[in-house]
Amino acid sequence: MKEIxxxxxxxxxxFGDFIATNEISFEVYAGEIFGFLGxxxxxxxxxxxxxxxxxxxxxxxxxxxxxxxxKQTESIKKNIGYMSxxxxxxxxxxxxxxxxxxxxxYGLSDKQLKEKSDMLIEQLGFTNETxxxxxxxxxxxxxxxxxxxxxxxxxxxxxxDEPTGGVxxxxxxxxxxxxxxxxxxxxxxxxxxxxxxxxxxxxRISMMVDGQxxxxxxxxxxxxQFAATSMDEVFFELARGAKRxx
Amino acid sequence: MIxxxxxxxxxxxxxxxxxxxxxxFRDKKTxxxxxxxxxxxxxxxxxxxxxxxKESKIxxxxxxxxxxxxxxxxxxxxxxxxxxxxxxxxxxxxxxSFKEGxxxxxxxxxxxxxxxxxxxxxxxxxxxxxxxxxxxxxxxTNYVTNxxxxxxxxxxxxxxxxxxxxxxxxxxxxxxxxxxxxFVPGVMALVLMLISVLxxxxxxxxxxELGTMEILLVSPVSPFMVIISKAVPYFALSLVNLTVILxxxxxxxxxxxxxxxxxxxxxxxxxxxxxxxxxxxxxxxTASQQTAMLISLMAMLxxxxxxxxxxxxxxxxxxxxxxISNIVPSKWYYxxxxxxxxxxxxxxxxxxxxxxxxxxTIFLLALSFKKFKIRLQ
Numbered sequence: 001m002k003e004i005x006x007x008x009x010x011x012x013x014x015f016g017d018f019i020a021t022n023e024i025s026f027e028v029y030a031g032e033i034f035g036f037l038g039x040x041x042x043x044x045x046x047x048x049x050x051x052x053x054x055x056x057x058x059x060x061x062x063x064x065x066x067x068x069x070x071k072q073t074e075s076i077k078k079n080i081g082y083m084s085x086x087x088x089x090x091x092x093x094x095x096x097x098x099x100x101x102x103x104x105x106y107g108l109s110d111k112q113l114k115e116k117s118d119m120l121i122e123q124l125g126f127t128n129e130t131x132x133x134x135x136x137x138x139x140x141x142x143x144x145x146x147x148x149x150x151x152x153x154x155x156x157x158x159x160x161d162e163p164t165g166g167v168x169x170x171x172x173x174x175x176x177x178x179x180x181x182x183x184x185x186x187x188x189x190x191x192x193x194x195x196x197x198x199x200x201x202x203x204r205i206s207m208m209v210d211g212q213x214x215x216x217x218x219x220x221x222x223x224x225q226f227a228a229t230s231m232d233e234v235f236f237e238l239a240r241g242a243k244r245x246x
Numbered sequence: 247m248i249x250x251x252x253x254x255x256x257x258x259x260x261x262x263x264x265x266x267x268x269x270x271f272r273d274k275k276t277x278x279x280x281x282x283x284x285x286x287x288x289x290x291x292x293x294x295x296x297x298x299x300k301e302s303k304i305x306x307x308x309x310x311x312x313x314x315x316x317x318x319x320x321x322x323x324x325x326x327x328x329x330x331x332x333x334x335x336x337x338x339x340x341x342x343s344f345k346e347g348x349x350x351x352x353x354x355x356x357x358x359x360x361x362x363x364x365x366x367x368x369x370x371x372x373x374x375x376x377x378x379x380x381x382x383x384x385x386x387t388n389y390v391t392n393x394x395x396x397x398x399x400x401x402x403x404x405x406x407x408x409x410x411x412x413x414x415x416x417x418x419x420x421x422x423x424x425x426x427x428x429f430v431p432g433v434m435a436l437v438l439m440l441i442s443v444l445x446x447x448x449x450x451x452x453x454x455e456l457g458t459m460e461i462l463l464v465s466p467v468s469p470f471m472v473i474i475s476k477a478v479p480y481f482a483l484s485l486v487n488l489t490v491i492l493x494x495x496x497x498x499x500x501x502x503x504x505x506x507x508x509x510x511x512x513x514x515x516x517x518x519x520x521x522x523x524x525x526x527x528x529x530x531x532t533a534s535q536q537t538a539m540l541i542s543l544m545a546m547l548x549x550x551x552x553x554x555x556x557x558x559x560x561x562x563x564x565x566x567x568x569x570i571s572n573i574v575p576s577k578w579y580y581x582x583x584x585x586x587x588x589x590x591x592x593x594x595x596x597x598x599x600x601x602x603x604x605x606x607t608i609f610l611l612a613l614s615f616k617k618f619k620i621r622l623q
Contacts, residue, residue: 054464077464084460091456092269093268
């Protein structure tokens with residue numbers, strides 16, 4: 001039996017008449033890379049924001065790392081990392097300052113901070129850039145740094161909201177190397193993406209259409225199920241009937 | 247355990263404050279504004295403005311109670327510039343009515359005013375003005391002198407030997423009528439409000455815009471820490487600015503400083519906190535830096551300039567504006583600063599204004615925290 005780290009039960013978010021996320025239920029296992037796919041406006045970001053405690057569900061429940069999303073948000077926050085759609089480090093702080101700041105707010109000690117930042121910089125190959133303002137780095141570098149900062153406190157789960165948007169293929173590949181490295185350390189990865197080749201890298205994926213989960217399985221099974229040769233076709237097959245998109 | 251928690255809290259807080267200082271000191275434009283502004287303002291407002299003053303409270307001490315004094319009083323009364331109260335005041339009472347703000351100007355007719363005028367063809371009137379607001383004092387004194395001169399001319403019309411009424415003017419608190427005494431407290435209020443409201447609101451909204459706010463909200467730090475740590479650098483910088491303004495005004499503009507420096511800084515800190523709370527409220531209600539800036543300017547800069555009393559005398563304004571001026575924090579601060587710096591009064595003289603400011607602060611803080619909680623949902 002695999003350990004379940006995310007479990008949602010009919011999780012719903014309404015904005016007035018609009019149902020952004022409609023009774024989604026799924027489970028994510030410890031240590032897996034879970035792809036959370038869907039077209040624009042399908043409700044991925046809303047769902048992710050609820051799981052991170054940024055938004056309160058309208059109905060339904062969920063547990064994250066064993067904690068209830070209504071009552072135990074503080075415990076959840078300690079156990080998750082988050083990287084938003086927008087690039088979100090401080091551009092007017094240097095690489096090292098950003099690492100130290102985010103490490104600091106997760107309560108790492110000075111010693112841990114020193115070790116972590118040395119390791120991170122080494123891993124990213126940023127040795128010569130530590131004193132550079134983050135704003136002056138190329139986007140791909142920023143995204144890699146952003147991810148490393150999101151897992152600096154070794155959370156149980158890290159939520160990545162379209163982490164590779166606008167990044168070139170080589171950097172995307174490097175980015176996924178970082179994701180694999182984190183997964184190897186036992187961090188569960190919950191990632192949304194638009195790139196279907198990236199979907200192939202995931203252990204399991206879910207497909208959201210119009211606020212609902214229409215399919216959930218390993219990439220191989222999904223392809224089989226839809227008699228498709230690639231994830232692109234699977235996605236097209238599912239998203240074709242979508243009413244919402246922009 | 248508790249000590250451990252406090253340690254972590256303090257460490258996180260310091261981490262935040264350090265980061266905020268980085269933000270401030272790396273933004274050259276902001277820095278220029280922060281430190282250039284007070285100097286520019288002081289120079290700008292050096293060109294004092296004069297305005298017509300209506301229905302200003304003046305007190306007439308008529309020891310004469312004779313035909314001549316009554317006629318002059320009637321003419322003063324007929325003018326729309328004054329609202330006259332007739333009483334006899336002792337020296338101490340005169341002093342007090344100025345300090346309490348009951349009178350802007352006091353006219354004293356000596357006991358034998360008419361007799362002197364008829365027999366000696368020469369009489370004296372004393373005009374004492376509260377010159378801590380030099381524009382008003384000057385204008386009011388001019389109005390009074392004009393009316394008295396008019397009366398003198400009237401009298402002399404059919405007489406070969408002209409009558410002479412000598413107005414002896416005394417400018418209380420600020421004998422040299424220095425404009426600085428008026429605009430420096432105003433500039434202090436303006437600068438403190440500007441930095442604290444505008445900078446805080448913009449810096450918080452910037453985090454929302456950049457998306458970093460989300461990251462902070464997902465982290466285990468308390469949202470209040472995020473907010474409070476934003477306020478700390480601006481609080482510190484405001485105090486630095488205050489010191490710069492005070493030094494400039496005392497040593498460059500020869501502004502008097504009669505009261506307690508400590509009290510002035512304490513009261514200034516209160517205004518800064520009021521302004522910071524307003525900044526927090528604005529930032530919690532807006533989503534973009536432009537909106538935050540616009541609201542800050544509309545809700546703070548303009549009312550502060552117009553309704554504080556250092557540019558345009560509030561007593562001249564139509565009553566709806568006078569009412570509105572009461573909710574402008576800087577108006578109260580302006581009164582406090584003038585009382586402390588110029589009149590050299592202590593806390594007992596400004597406790598009412600302090601209480602009003604304190605009330606405003608608590609109200610604004612409560613409101614912005616409430617707003618913040620709602621936003622998190």
